Amino acid sequence: MTQVPTLTFLRDQLRRARQARGLSQEELGKLVNYSSSQVSAVETGERPVRPDYVARVDAVLKTGGLFATMLELIRFHAAxxxxxxxxxxxxxxxxxxxxxxxxxxxxxxxxxxxxxxxxxxxxxxxxxxxxxxxxxxxxxxxxxxxxxxxxxxxxxxxxxxxxxxxxxxxxxxxxxxxxxxxxxxxxxxxxxxxxxxxxxxxxxxxxxxxxxxxxxxxxxxxxxxxxxxxxxxxxxxxxxxxxxxxxxxxxxxxxxxxxxxxxxxx
The missing domain is CATH 3.30.870 (Endonuclease; Chain A)
Known part of the structure; x- marks a missing residue:
């Protein structure tokens, strides 16, 4: 059975993907039109992971919609x-x-x-x-x-x-x-x-x-x-x-x- 990702896992993968591209939170924030504090809050769980945020990250990091798919799986199984x-x-x-x-x-x-x-x-x-x-x-x-x-x-x-x-x-x-x-x-x-x-x-x-x-x-x-x-x-x-x-x-x-x-x- 396929393991359903958790929000903790998704936040961790968002952080890892950013770091793998050599981007700081401030640099990614500029690319997705978020402040560095907002990016940090998403990655630490102080702010919810919203569909518009992951869609922008997917586009900037060219992930093929990976994070949006993960979020949709979490959303579906949460209900x-x-x-x-x-x-x-x-x-x-x-x-x-x-x-x-x-x-x-x-x-x-x-x-x-x-x-x-x-x-x-x-x-x-x-x-x-x-x-x-x-x-x-x-x-x-x-x-x-x-x-x-x-x-x-x-x-x-x-x-x-x-x-x-x-x-x-x-x-x-x-x-x-x-x-x-x-x-x-x-x-x-x-x-x-x-x-x-x-x-x-x-x-x-x-x-x-x-x-x-x-x-x-x-x-x-x-x-x-x-x-x-x-x-x-x-x-x-x-x-x-x-x-x-x-x-x-x-x-x-x-x-x-x-x-x-x-x-x-x-």
């Missing part, structure tokens, strides 16, 4: 088996509607927020957490690629006020919501804290529409996620989406509320 089919659906979707009453959706999470979430409970090793962070950040490319889906996220205001990581991580996360929410294909809407209980609070869900017109849903629980495509299930989730969307503020009002909440994390 739980049950989640991989949904990742494919995300990549193929023309529209995604995501409701989460408790946390920021994965496609909108910053590195710090994602790492803090995944580290909770101590169920995973540091290496496993880092691999999951890499995988989660890589998924976000669907929002910025050539075929961008229309993405609508409805969140509860309480999710922005519940601390995940330190206060700096929360400030960064909320600023990121404002930045991403300004993209033409993305809407971030908030259900105000003063809203009454509604049926959507029963749990998070995602609805995806494919180019074929097919609709699929994704549900999360404490153990694993579930992808559903039955007409009755999709119709039920559609009605629940209409409920949560009806409770949510419009985008501009939501942005103003996010700006208000950011000030509470200073």
């Amino acid at each position: 739980p088996d049950w989640f991989r089919p949904w990742e494919e659906i995300e990549r193929e979707a023309t529209s995604l509607r995501w409701y989460d009453p408790t946390v920021i959706p994965g496609l909108l999470q910053t590195e710090g927020y994602a790492r803090a979430m995944l580290s909770m409970g101590g169920a995973m090793t540091i290496e496993e957490v880092e691999a999951r962070v890499v995988a989660r950040l890589a998924r976000q490319a669907v929002l910025t690629g050539d075929q961008r889906p229309q993405f609508v996220a409805v969140l509860e205001e309480q999710a922005l006020r519940r601390q995940v990581g330190d206060r700096a991580a929360m400030r960064e996360q909320l600023a990121h919501l404002l930045e991403v929410g300004a993209e033409p294909n993305v809407q971030v809407r908030l259900v105000p804290a003063g809203s009454p209980w509604h049926i959507g609070l029963g749990g998070p869900f995602i609805l995806a529409r494919l180019a074929s017109g097919a609709e699929l849903g994704h549900l999360d629980n404490q153990l694993r996620g579930q992808t559903v495509d039955g007409p009755n299930d999709i119709a039920t989730l559609g009605r629940r989406w209409e409920t949560v969307a009806g409770e949510a503020l419009p985008c501009r009002q939501s942005a103003r509320l996010i700006e208000e909440v950011v000030t509470t994390w200073t």
